[in-house]
Amino acid sequence: MEQEKIFATPEEPSFTAVLKNWDFRNLDYMLQDWLVYLKIQSKMPPSGRLWKNTLPFLAIPESVVELIFLISEKLEQPPEVRYLTVELFDRFIMRHFTTLHENVFKKPGVKNFKMWSKVVSRVQNQVLLRVMSCIQLSSKFVTHYQVLSPKTIRQFLVEAGHSFTITSIIASEMRVFKTLDFKVPLSSPLVHFETLLTILIKDFEAWKGKTYEAEILEPVYGLGLQILDIAFMSHHELYSSLFCMATGEIGPIGDQRIKFLGVECDNLFLVAGVISCAADLLYHQENDLAARVLIHLSSTTGIPKKDIYGLASILKKLSLGQLL
Structure with missing residues (x-):
């Protein structure tokens, strides 16, 4: 089905195409401010949901x-x-x-x-x-x-x-x-995903000791989107498995569900797991790169490394069955 398009509007640029045109010296301040905002959002009680x-x-x-x-x-x-x-x-x-x-x-x-x-x-x-x-x-x-x-x-x-x-x-x-009371969420999980990945790419040069090229981490973006899709489609299985991993119990049910809601609604935690999972699938043969990504995500978000690793491991299990 062919969709109507607004006259004379260009195609939207890709994620990596945008990054190529940014001066990271100026972008750094914006990223840090935006990350602070996303962290505040992730810590807010899910009463709005x-x-x-x-x-x-x-x-x-x-x-x-x-x-x-x-x-x-x-x-x-x-x-x-x-x-x-x-x-x-x-x-x-x-x-x-x-x-x-x-x-x-x-x-x-x-x-x-x-x-x-x-x-x-x-x-x-x-x-x-x-x-x-x-x-x-x-x-x-x-x-x-x-x-x-x-x-x-x-x-x-x-x-x-x-x-x-x-x-x-x-x-x-x-x-x-x-x-919806004329209210729309200001940031979707994709905003969190692209923000964290941009910070990761910005620091990639220091890890590899070579000149930055946006294409180097482009596979993380593509695979990460696929994993994020799987996380959305397998939401109940994903968070039931995470609850079981954390508590050893089947659930969550009743009051447990309300208490666990903060985890389910934490988009920063979700995308940290998505990026870690993508890095593990892509770079498992490249020395300790996947481990460095995990450490960097934990340092950037303030989320414990073991929590990100746990979520990433469940995402990996779900993804392997659907990405093959």
Whole structure:
């Protein structure tokens, strides 16, 4: 499906292409400031992800995440759009579903269950539309080159066998945005990933004792994105395994889940594990380079080395089965 593009806008530059044009002497100050901000975010309590009695990540099983990734790729959206869409859809659908449930059952009555059955059916029929609205919103916050218009969204939905009108598509986008209280997360895991990787690349020259070339660590970026995709699609398995590794128990469940939520929502910890895993897969034969990457990540983030290593080892196990 061919997407509409804004007249005379250039293609967005790649990660390494941007780095080639930066003077690292000036970039260093910006990176340190941005890293401080990301560290503060990672330490903040995850209360922003709790809404009434709902918990995050319950509405995004692997099938939903995979659907979002496939649609984003088909619509030629940059990687950050798919990660942001997953978070927006998770936040929206939990709030939307809870609000509808409260409205139906605010008064006791037998008829409520029949009404609720109809509401659930309607929500199910609108899932793809809501996913598309979240992708559309994400595209507006991530890139002005590839913003998705209602016409593009409608064309995709028609090809998928749905006959939503332009008006209903616009109304759905507004419904999603309003349900989210018109708030969108400022930084996705990709921002954390690119920040940490840029710092890693900046220090690469000192490790190798040779002139810096952006291409040297380009494989870490490409493989890291694949591992980050796997982390999103295997979220529940990843963090259940991490919980078991840390406590020796199966879970987390009940109150344990709420206490563990800070770990699940820590994007800095996640991407540190992703980069460490990518380095281990790529440089396991190059002396102690992968170990140096791990030490550097721990030093930069303040996260204990054993914690990053533990997360990276689980990611490696998940990735080997899917990357082969």
